[in-house]
Amino acid sequence: MRASAVRSVFLTRAARPAEASKRVLVLGGDSIGMNIAERFAIDGFPVLLLGYPAGTQVRDRITLAPDTVLDELQGFTGAFDAILTNSAGRSVERVGFVVAAQPEARVPKFEDYQLPSSRGIVSLSQLEDMLQSGDESLTRRGEWLHVAFLFGLSGESEPAVFSRVLSAIEHLGQGEKVQSYVFTRNLKVAADGLERRYRDCRESGAIFFKFDDAGPVFTSNSGGTLMVFREPLLGLEMELMPDLLVVDERLNPPASLKPLLETTPLAYLSAPFLQPESIRFSGVQTPKAGMFAVGPSRGVFDPAVIEDDVEAVVTALKESVAGVPDVTLPGSPVVDAAKCVMCLTCLRLCPHGAITFAKTAEVDPATCVRCGICAVECPMTAISLAPPAGDPDMISAIRQGLAATSGQGKIVAFLCSRSAAQALKSVPLRDVENLIPIVVRCAGTIAVPHVLEAFQQGAAGVIAAGCFQGNCASGYGTILAEERIALVRELLSDAGIDRDLVRFVPMAGNTPGVLGGAVRELEDRINKDIVKG
Amino acid sequence: METDAVILGGGIAGLQSAYRLSKLGMRSVIVEKAPFLGGHTARFACKATDRCRLCGACALEDVLRKTRSADSVKPFVRTAVQRVDDENGRFALTLLRKPPRIIPEKCGQCGECEKVCPVDGALARSPLNNELYIDEDKCLFFKDASCRACMEVCPDAAVNLEEEPDTLELNASAMIVATGFKPFDPELKPRFGYGLVPGVVSALEMDAMLRSDTWFPGEGDAEARSAAFIQCVGSRDPKIGRNYCSRVCCGYAVRMARLMKHRFPSLRPTMFYMDIQNFERAFDKSLEEAAEEVRLIRSIPAEVRKGEDGRPELIYHGPGDERVIESFDLVILSIGITPASPEISTDLGVTKDGFCGTDGENVTTRKRGVFVAGTVQAPRSIEETIAHAVAAAGKAASYVKEMKNGGSL
Ligand SMILES: Cc1cc2nc3c(=O)[nH]c(=O)nc-3n(C[C@H](O)[C@H](O)[C@H](O)COP(=O)(O)OP(=O)(O)OC[C@H]3O[C@@H](n4cnc5c(N)ncnc54)[C@H](O)[C@@H]3O)c2cc1C
Ligand code: SF4
Ligand code: SF4
Ligand code: SF4
Ligand code: SF4
Numbered sequence: 038m039r040a041s042a043v044r045s046v047f048l049t050r051a052a053r054p055a056e057a058s059k060r061v062l063v064l065g066g067d068s069i070g071m072n073i074a075e076r077f078a079i080d081g082f083p084v085l086l087l088g089y090p091a092g093t094q095v096r097d098r099i100t101l102a103p104d105t106v107l108d109e110l111q112g113f114t115g116a117f118d119a120i121l122t123n124s125a126g127r128s129v130e131r132v133g134f135v136v137a138a139q140p141e142a143r144v145p146k147f148e149d150y151q152l153p154s155s156r157g158i159v160s161l162s163q164l165e166d167m168l169q170s171g172d173e174s175l176t177r178r179g180e181w182l183h184v185a186f187l188f189g190l191s192g193e194s195e196p197a198v199f200s201r202v203l204s205a206i207e208h209l210g211q212g213e214k215v216q217s218y219v220f221t222r223n224l225k226v227a228a229d230g231l232e233r234r235y236r237d238c239r240e241s242g243a244i245f246f247k248f249d250d251a252g253p254v255f256t257s258n259s260g261g262t263l264m265v266f267r268e269p270l271l272g273l274e275m276e277l278m279p280d281l282l283v284v285d286e287r288l289n290p291p292a293s294l295k296p297l298l299e300t301t302p303l304a305y306l307s308a309p310f311l312q313p314e315s316i317r318f319s320g321v322q323t324p325k326a327g328m329f330a331v332g333p334s335r336g337v338f339d340p341a342v343i344e345d346d347v348e349a350v351v352t353a354l355k356e357s358v359a360g361v362p363d364v365t366l367p368g369s370p371v372v373d374a375a376k377c378v379m380c381l382t383c384l385r386l387c388p389h390g391a392i393t394f395a396k397t398a399e400v401d402p403a404t405c406v407r408c409g410i411c412a413v414e415c416p417m418t419a420i421s422l423a424p425p426a427g428d429p430d431m432i433s434a435i436r437q438g439l440a441a442t443s444g445q446g447k448i449v450a451f452l453c454s455r456s457a458a459q460a461l462k463s464v465p466l467r468d469v470e471n472l473i474p475i476v477v478r479c480a481g482t483i484a485v486p487h488v489l490e491a492f493q494q495g496a497a498g499v500i501a502a503g504c505f506q507g508n509c510a511s512g513y514g515t516i517l518a519e520e521r522i523a524l525v526r527e528l529l530s531d532a533g534i535d536r537d538l539v540r541f542v543p544m545a546g547n548t549p550g551v552l553g554g555a556v557r558e559l560e561d562r563i564n565k566d567i568v569k570g
Numbered sequence: 571m572e573t574d575a576v577i578l579g580g581g582i583a584g585l586q587s588a589y590r591l592s593k594l595g596m597r598s599v600i601v602e603k604a605p606f607l608g609g610h611t612a613r614f615a616c617k618a619t620d621r622c623r624l625c626g627a628c629a630l631e632d633v634l635r636k637t638r639s640a641d642s643v644k645p646f647v648r649t650a651v652q653r654v655d656d657e658n659g660r661f662a663l664t665l666l667r668k669p670p671r672i673i674p675e676k677c678g679q680c681g682e683c684e685k686v687c688p689v690d691g692a693l694a695r696s697p698l699n700n701e702l703y704i705d706e707d708k709c710l711f712f713k714d715a716s717c718r719a720c721m722e723v724c725p726d727a728a729v730n731l732e733e734e735p736d737t738l739e740l741n742a743s744a745m746i747v748a749t750g751f752k753p754f755d756p757e758l759k760p761r762f763g764y765g766l767v768p769g770v771v772s773a774l775e776m777d778a779m780l781r782s783d784t785w786f787p788g789e790g791d792a793e794a795r796s797a798a799f800i801q802c803v804g805s806r807d808p809k810i811g812r813n814y815c816s817r818v819c820c821g822y823a824v825r826m827a828r829l830m831k832h833r834f835p836s837l838r839p840t841m842f843y844m845d846i847q848n849f850e851r852a853f854d855k856s857l858e859e860a861a862e863e864v865r866l867i868r869s870i871p872a873e874v875r876k877g878e879d880g881r882p883e884l885i886y887h888g889p890g891d892e893r894v895i896e897s898f899d900l901v902i903l904s905i906g907i908t909p910a911s912p913e914i915s916t917d918l919g920v921t922k923d924g925f926c927g928t929d930g931e932n933v934t935t936r937k938r939g940v941f942v943a944g945t946v947q948a949p950r951s952i953e954e955t956i957a958h959a960v961a962a963a964g965k966a967a968s969y970v971k972e973m974k975n976g977g978s979l
């Protein structure tokens with residue numbers, strides 16, 4: 038991802054236009070993309086739709102781009118440049134938003150089960166096509182038809198696939214003389230109505246075998262595929278030669294997400310999906326402002342949740358247009374052009390892809406979430422992050438906090454606003470009497486000089502607290518903070534000071550106990566050192 | 571008072587709806603009957619071990635922080651809807667607001683009141699900020715005025731038993747019902763021994779103990795102790811009218827078991843299940859990891875009874891149809907999500923599974939202008955509740971706009 042990010046630097050356009058574009062690039066493929074496009078059009082957003090079912094009608098405000106793929110996405114919310122290719126060549130389209138709403142990639146598990154695809158062995162999608170087209174081999178038959186479904190026998194499956202298996206059984210059941218069998222490990226019923234439908238299917242005659250082991254052994258001969266298995270409930274040896282063996286499918290995210298993943302370094306956490314797996318990115322939000330993930334592109338396959346996603350992405354766009362300012366947001370980082378040597382460190386490290394280059398590094402204020410990582414990592418200290426209006430900067434806050442006390446026994450705690458600062462609210466006051474809290478927006482803002490400043494001003498100990506790994510809203514702010522604290526501990530050790538007077542403590546907003554415990558431990562340590570020294 | 575949308579329930583769903591409405595430039599009022607916001611999630615423990623386990627519980631602290639800084643969101647706690655009138659697709663509500671019984675600005679946190687209160691749970695602390703509150707359903711003063719012990723002992727005169735509730739008239743263009751779910755009452759399945767066999771707890775109780783760090787596996791940590799989770803208690807059980815999967819309990823049980831083992835590595839957790847539901851992406855790997863720490867047995871025990879040594883004893887069918895009797899130190903019942911009536915007079919419809927709303931419609935109800943968000947409509951995880959609440963907020967906002975532009979639809 039880094040290589041391509043660097044590449045796009047040299048293609049960077051002029052500054053952000055005054056008027057943000059309201060046009061939406063929708064990456065679709067099936068009816069979901071189409072739905073989204075229509076919803077946007079109704080709400081007054083012009084749409085450029087890539088990927089749609091054959092026969093889709095042209096509508097007001099929707100431009101269809103036939104056989105076109107997105108090669109690269111540059112720029113920022115309100116002013117993205119989508120570089121597209123089709124048979125006519127490359128073109129650049131200006132859009133304000135990008136929505137990834139492609140259908141999932143369905144991969145039949147023939148190989149997993151070591152079964153060849155053949156007339157008698159089909160994938161679930163193939164069976165669905167047969168049912169749709171009224172395939173004779175399924176309907177007009179004098180004899181019994183035995184259909185065996187393999188569901189999640191190799192690799193755990195998904196409720197969305199189970200729902201399709203049940204639909205197929207329901208459909209087959211409409212003909213006469215059909216016996217369906219499902220060979221499975223774990224049924225996936227965690228979606229609307231599935232338990233009910235599963236029970237109905239069983240009641241109307243479908244037979245379910247649930248295995249704890251690998252399940253049936255398959256042997257193929259001229260007559261078909263023979264399944265030999267130990268029936269799980271009573272342990273009886275059984276065999277079955279179905280007329281049709283249906284293989285389930287793995288659901289993968291759409292393969293076409295690469296150009297979108299390349300817009301932020303956080304791809305390394307989320308790939309092959311567009312959204313890191315974390316509650317910080319709930320709904321359709323991605324790490325990059327103005328880019329949204331619907332359904333499969335964020336690992337969601339349940340049709341009911343996808344319906345919520347469609348609604349949510351429409352809501353998100355309306356929110357951007359409403360433009361209600363976030364009063365808690367500090368000012369955007371400012372780059373001192375005189376200091377910047379264009380080393381690209383900030384570009385490579387900004388988790389949200391907010392940095393671009395003109396004559397110097399520049400931050401896109403609408404994309405930047407103010408995590409502060411760039412400011413700390415810039416080797417030239419060219420980037421500064423202004424505190425919210427009226428608040429002191431970090432160094433002043435440390436000085437002010439310690440000034441009155443000369444630091445005696447005081448602990449300076451750098452608390453991430455997204456976790457530790459919340460936790461502090463529930464720690465009983467008497468447990469944190471000696472604490473001087475410095476709230477930082479992201480643990481990624483905590484730098485070595487801040488910690489050293491605290492000691493210089495007389496602090497007895499320092500706690501740096503950020504989110505648990507995997508829960509940082511900026512992906513790796515907390516990892517960077519941890520590394521920096523490790524460095525400070527080295528420095529202290531080298532200077533003959535107890536390294537344990539500085540700690541990095543991971544926590545969440547709902548773990549006051551972890552914060553309280555860390556303070557207690559550090560106080561004990563300080564007292565021990567005093568006794569020793 | 572005028573607002574754009576009134577939101578009933580201040581759990582994850584209500585808070586998220588309010589926050590997103592504020593981002594759309596709309597005002598909202600949250601009506602929460604409990605003394606604090608957050609709903610069930612406020613009592614869940616963070617399940618992080620060496621890393622975040624994706625339980626989603628801290629999303630509450632996140633959305634609380636965001637709504638707190640949004641001026642357009644007005645949350646009323648200890649408040650209930652007394653009456654709803656609906657006039658041409660607009661709503662006129664009468665709210666009944668109870669005053670704080672322990673005034674936070676006065677309370678010095680001395681804890682004297684807790685020492686004298688004769689009723690377990692009448693004086694409690696908010697899991698969010700540790701503030702004391704009185705549970706009026708349990709307190710004797712509100713039952714028969716037979717006790718004022720806390721008021722008498724409080725040195726800061728912070729206890730406020732006598733003040734009467736007041737009412738508030740509220741007009742809103744749209745209503746979002748986000749009143750959440752009712753946890754399954756494990757006493758309805760007596761064969762699992764809840765309330766009968768010592769050592770059997772519900773997952774909700776276990777979670778609260780883990781949050782407040784008050785659970786220890788018992789004496790002699792060196793000696794390995796055992797805990798059993800029983801899945802699907804009150805779910806996937808048509809005999810008691812629960813013909814659906816609650817969707818969250820497989821995930822929460824595995825996370826809880828792993829957290830317990832992380833805190834007390836000698837603990838041996840077992841999970842009795844029917845089918846394990848996915849709770850993470852790349853679920854094969856997650857399940858493999860979980861199986862290294864948690865013994866997984868596909869069998870729902872037939873009975874939990876008190877063994878001769880006083881510990882709970884489980885009787886279940888092991889692999890190969892043999893009957894197994896096994897004792898555990900602790901049994902945790904993974905109770906499901908069941909429908910709760912939103913307690914308002916308006917008829918919103920009932921889904922097949924008994925939840926509030928309309929089958930096949932995600933956020934709309936039978937009633938024009940009333941939308942549903944979160945677990946009031948179907949079982950959902952926190953993550954899914956958030957997605958659903960955003961959808962509800964979006965629809966409600968469009969409705970408000972239409973009402974503003976043209977009056978009735
Ligand atoms: C034991 C257990 C563990 C769980 N663990 C997890 C987990 O680890 N991860 C996960 O994602 N999900 C988990 N869940 C599911 C999670 O609890 C729900 O997704 C979440 O609480 C739903 O939020 P909600 O806002 O819809 O409802 P609730 O949390 O129920 O909130 C509803 C709110 O509405 C208020 N209210 C109700 N009626 C009224 C009324 N008439 N007037 C005013 N206010 C009212 C209530 O007081 C409450 O504050 C768990 C569930 C259970 C039972
Ligand atoms: S890290 Fe600093 S010096 Fe390097 S490009 Fe960014 S602003 Fe310039
Ligand atoms: S503060 Fe964070 S989000 Fe903003 S430009 Fe710097 S690294 Fe990127
Ligand atoms: S509360 Fe849950 S989501 Fe939040 S950090 Fe803890 S484990 Fe992760
Ligand atoms: S009045 Fe009595 S019962 Fe009620 S909270 Fe006070 S001490 Fe407890």
Ligand code: SF4
Nearest residue numbers: 802805815816819820
């Ligand atoms: S999530 Fe698991 S425990 Fe809960 S009802 Fe579904 S299958 Fe049972």
